[in-house]
Amino acid sequence: MTTTRPVTRSGACVLWEVLLSEGVDVVFGYPGGAIMPAYDTLLRYPIRHVLVRHEQGAAHMADGYARASGKVGVCVATSGPGATNLVTGIATAMLDSSPIVCITGQVSSKFIGTDAFQETDITGVTLPITKHNYLVTDVEELGPTLREAFYVARSGRPGPVLVDITKDVQQALTSWVDDGAPVVLPGYRPKYTVDDESLARAVALIDSAERPVILAGHGIVKAEASADLRAFVERTGIPVASTLLGLGGFPATHPLSLGMLGMHGEAWVNHAVQEADLLIALGMRFDDRVTGKLDTFAPRARKIHVEIDPSEINKNVRVDAPIVGDVREVLRALMPRVQQKTRGSWVAKIEESKGHSAVRDIVSMPHDGRLFAAHVMHDLWRLTEGRALVVTDVGQHQMWEAQYYKHDHPRGLITSGGLGTMGFALPAAIGARFARPSLEKDEIWVVVGDGGFQMTACELSTCAQEGIKVNVAIINNGYLGMVRQWQEFFYEGRYSATPMKSPDFVKLADAHGLSSRRVTSREEIEDAVAWARKTPGTCVIDFRVEQEDAVYPMVPAGAALHDMIRRPSSIVETAEDP
């Protein structure tokens, strides 16, 4: 129990005190009038402040920090425009259940509701995109509210919490003492006890299934359940398909790993799901990008759904055996009850359907001098031995990364899944770097498109000022590639507003005092990656890839999961050593 002496100090001091007691050592932010008292006192506390270039970046950094560490990330902004600039970052954290606390300054309480200078009702604006939010107008409530905010952000299904603090509260004096008592919220019960009956029902389904598939989601990573999942899989012999955010929760190179399912999942994965007689969904929420057309999704399968948020049960897919609870605890409870099995013929059947697809894969193709994004991802995986922390943006490059970089470790991939926020990668990687400061242990790669990079490229300046190292691989195809691909497939090739002219990224990085180079052929990849790995400071590589390449396979939006657009036969070649 921590007890502070009853001393009189300002609300601004209470803010930093509570952050310190919550274990915060870095915050990402941007000052302004309504948050100035807080910034003024910050100088007295051992908390590092990272000055961002746009508040959206601050929210993404807090999010990247949270995802890389499992701890709560914190961002700070002023009232009005500072606060509204956070919105995209908050929504991103909300949809991917990322625990962040956003501190915003607000005009003094006597001005609230008067349209005062830089007044925005930010609790109103963020109400639907936060797990919870608070407006603090009484300094005595500041401490307890902040403690509550951290508790709510990290417990149960985590999420963003915003605390809007009026300027007068920051200035007012208080002698509030943190008694260290646990937060009591009568209406908030994030813990669930798993009842025997639902466990028994799940066990019966698992033991009798002939063609079961596990769908592993983000919950595995968040609940730190990777080791338990692996033990469970090895006991039951059940193959694992992962969602985009679940990648790394189960080792990609494990013989029972099928890979990613869904819109850009490999054919054998989606087919296995469609043919399964049992799906065991672990910490995932049956997003439409995962299920395809709902009424044709896994029609023969009974479904077990292990999920911490009861409102996800039966939301998109009707399940036979719901278990509400922490996925790690549930796996531990199931473990001793389920039968040990091998399920060899089912696994062999899936394996058989793989062979053919792998031959069509781009990495199996003989070189023809052209540079494909898939090459970059495959080589990056090989050269970093699959051990880098990769932070991806949104678009084609994100899907190629998911397909070709084999993640064997949880928290090895950070990406915006639910909201699909372009501009996420660079700031999220900066946040991740503060969560994992060791350059030897944690190599960080940003994989970003030419479009998304330009949305938050200003944060290169943050990298330079903070002197941090991340490596940035720009997959430069001259297009808003994913949208271009949809135009190619579904709008008869009319490229409306997708060709994009970009600045010279090498010069741009150079202008920031950062190291940079360009890669235009596959032969240069190895050298460039090696160069970035050993060059101090942030490095930017401009990969000039094939411009009109497409991500295959693809389940068109609204189609059944097995209804995939496959790789065109023109790129079918004889198998080579992949």
Add this chain to the structure above:
Amino acid sequence: MLRTFVAHVEDRPGVLNRVVSLFRRRGYNIGSLTVGTTDKPGVSRLTVVMEADEDSARRIQADLYKLVNVLYVEDLSHAATVSRDLALLKVRASADTRPQILQLVEVFRARAVDVTTDAMVLEMCGASDKIDGLIDVLRPFGIVEMVRTGIVAMRRGGESQLEMLKAS
């Protein structure tokens, strides 16, 4: 089917907004919504009536529980309940029609609460369909204006699901 949910919430600024925002965001269409105080200080009670099937009813409850300030939610749709709606009706009433109207008021166990030369204000408290009935028979006289509070409901019998909350 038409469902009645009762939610006990912390009486704090913005809580009603959170509940309403949730219904809007999830695309649930509220039939009626009433809010009021309870015997427990700091706790308000909400009654929401809306059309929902079994699945959405479950999810509405789960969604409501996700709101940090929601203490307890009950679906009263299948329970034995007392439910009441209050209406005030202003009806055209001349010296000629007044006796007829008062007769109807009697039959429906409503009350006249104000009378002027050309109109009357009636009050009726009861089950919603009874009030609908009164409105129907008064329509020919000319309804000037009308207001209804929306339904409030309570489980019959001795126990309260809120008991455990009170204990805490």
